[in-house]
Amino acid sequence: xxxxxxxxxxxxxxxxxxxxxxxxxxxxxxxxxxxxxxxxxxxxxxxxxxxxxxxxxxxxxxxxxxxxxxxxxxxxxxxxxxxxxxxxxxxxxxxxxxxxxxxxxxxxxxxxxxxxxxxxxxxxxxxxxxxxxxxxxxxxxxxxxxxxxxxxxxxxxxxxxxxxxxxxxxxxxxxxxxxxxxxxxxxxxxxxxxxxxxxxxxxxxxxxxxxxxxxxxxxxxxxxxxxxxxxxxxxxxxxxxxxxxxx
Amino acid sequence: xxxxxxxxxxxxxxxxxxxxxxxxxxxxxxxxxxxxxxxxxxxxxxxxxxxxxxxxxxxxxxxxxxxxxxxxxxxxxxxxxxxxxxxxxxxxxxxxxxxxxxxxxxxxxxxxxxxxxxxxxxxxxxxxxxxxxxxxxxxxxxxxxxxxxxxxxxxxxxxxxxxxxxxxxxxxxxxxxxxxxxxxxxxxxxxxxxxxxxxxxxxxxxxxxxxxxxxxxxxxxxxxxxxxxxxxxxxxxxxxxxxxxxxxxxxxxxxxxxxxxxxxxxx
Numbered sequence: 001x002x003x004x005x006x007x008x009x010x011x012x013x014x015x016x017x018x019x020x021x022x023x024x025x026x027x028x029x030x031x032x033x034x035x036x037x038x039x040x041x042x043x044x045x046x047x048x049x050x051x052x053x054x055x056x057x058x059x060x061x062x063x064x065x066x067x068x069x070x071x072x073x074x075x076x077x078x079x080x081x082x083x084x085x086x087x088x089x090x091x092x093x094x095x096x097x098x099x100x101x102x103x104x105x106x107x108x109x110x111x112x113x114x115x116x117x118x119x120x121x122x123x124x125x126x127x128x129x130x131x132x133x134x135x136x137x138x139x140x141x142x143x144x145x146x147x148x149x150x151x152x153x154x155x156x157x158x159x160x161x162x163x164x165x166x167x168x169x170x171x172x173x174x175x176x177x178x179x180x181x182x183x184x185x186x187x188x189x190x191x192x193x194x195x196x197x198x199x200x201x202x203x204x205x206x207x208x209x210x211x212x213x214x215x216x217x218x219x220x221x222x223x224x225x226x227x228x229x230x231x232x233x234x235x236x237x238x239x240x241x242x243x244x245x246x247x
Numbered sequence: 248x249x250x251x252x253x254x255x256x257x258x259x260x261x262x263x264x265x266x267x268x269x270x271x272x273x274x275x276x277x278x279x280x281x282x283x284x285x286x287x288x289x290x291x292x293x294x295x296x297x298x299x300x301x302x303x304x305x306x307x308x309x310x311x312x313x314x315x316x317x318x319x320x321x322x323x324x325x326x327x328x329x330x331x332x333x334x335x336x337x338x339x340x341x342x343x344x345x346x347x348x349x350x351x352x353x354x355x356x357x358x359x360x361x362x363x364x365x366x367x368x369x370x371x372x373x374x375x376x377x378x379x380x381x382x383x384x385x386x387x388x389x390x391x392x393x394x395x396x397x398x399x400x401x402x403x404x405x406x407x408x409x410x411x412x413x414x415x416x417x418x419x420x421x422x423x424x425x426x427x428x429x430x431x432x433x434x435x436x437x438x439x440x441x442x443x444x445x446x447x448x449x450x451x452x453x454x455x456x457x458x459x460x461x462x463x464x465x466x467x468x469x470x471x472x473x474x475x476x477x478x479x480x481x482x483x484x485x486x487x488x489x490x491x492x493x494x495x496x497x498x499x500x501x502x503x504x505x506x507x508x509x510x511x512x513x514x
Binding site for chain 1: 497
């Protein structure tokens with residue numbers, strides 16, 4: 001069976017600067033994979049190529065066996081995403097935004113699905129409020145509700161809890177873990193919160209200068225590389241990438 | 248092509264218009280002012296010019312049709328700019344939406360707003376200045392069709408310019424109708440223009456409309472072949488504009504402009 005996401009030899013340059021340098025990885029069903037690395041490591045570039053909003057220079061992205069370059073619309077219909085830097089339009093209400101994006105993803109029984117998500121993400125009180133007047137945490141919850149509209153088989157989350165308070169972030173992590181455990185989807189997750197990554201991710205990929213430097217279980221990886229915590233390992237990757245090798 | 252996804256683009260515009268007086272008023276406010284201004288001017292000209300010639304269908308009717316073209320063009324670009332202003336490109340282009348669906352949604356949104364504008368213009372021109380489009384006979388339909396098609400092409404072209412050169416370049420697109428109008432012969436016969444300008448006019452579909460309009464007002468007939476040529480030209484421009492939009496979109500995919508669009512143009 002095809003993995004939910006299969007990235008093969010993916011590369012992207014901006015002029016002379018190499019953003020992503022021939023990376024390959026998979027995300028399996030029920031799996032939450034953390035994409036980690038310092039700023040500029042290539043995480044967001046990788047996610048953008050996976051979302052089809054950035055064309056790779058070489059390599060392929062397959063979503064459940066569908067080549068993104070060939071079957072873009074069908075492949076993207078299986079995904080959804082939330083990123084801290086892409087709030088939904090502030091001039092539409094929560095309901096209107098979910099309706100518009102529900103139509104874009106051709107969600108069946110959309111009104112019922114929207115009501116479910118409003119309850120799930122504690123947004124019922126904000127249903128008819130414009131997104132622009134919501135707090136950043138509330139906007140993040142709306143983005144996450146939008147990301148779950150089509151019950152994606154590949155969920156891409158770029159720092160999804162960055163603007164959430166600890167209690168809400170914990171609830172969101174729990175919800176996404178449960179979503180992955182249902183066995184219908186894989187999740188690719190970027191975060192700078194190593195505590196969160198250790199709690200949520202089944203596997204992590206450390207990116208540095210556009211290459212995957214390390215890969216493994218976030219609970220075991222630090223000890224395997226002589227570090228006490230995942231955060232120590234992150235700092236080592238950021239400062240001394242040449243001293244580490246892909247495990 | 249998915250009807251649902253096209254509908255999503257249209258209903259987004261409906262939501263924005265429904266909740267915002269500042270979006271609804273411009274749809275008809277300036278064209279209403281145009282109708283009143285040109286209405287009184289034509290009424291005045293009728294009193295000082297030689298009797299027998301009616302300036303209302305010649306000038307006010309021409310301005311009405313020209314404003315209809317501008318509304319079609321603005322309808323598309325405004326719908327597109329809503330995505331620019333709300334920094335929504337990443338959300339919509341990371342969805343299954345196809346470019347033909349997106350452009351179709353923009354065009355359908357524009358039809359709705361333009362018909363509203365046309366209705367208001369007709370109301371003012373008819374009630375206040377006794378302009379009737381029936382004076383042009385059945386030719387009013389090809390007149391509107393050619394201007395509609397050309398408005399679509401310029402709207403798509405303008406949207407592509409903004410996609411290519413960044414949010415600040417919206418100021419490229421507002422003056423486009425003003426740049427075209429001297430060549431289009433909206434208010435005067437194309438023969439009035441110098442030779443080189445007439446050459447440009449022949450490439451502009453509206454010129455065929457306004458020449459036809461003046462022929463009818465002068466007691467003659469509009470050339471069906473000329474209007475057909477205008478319509479074919481306009482269809483050609485739609486195809487060119489769409490091709491340009493797709494090329495700009497592909498460039499934006501390669502350079503990462505879509506993903507980083509909110510941060511101005513990257514060059």
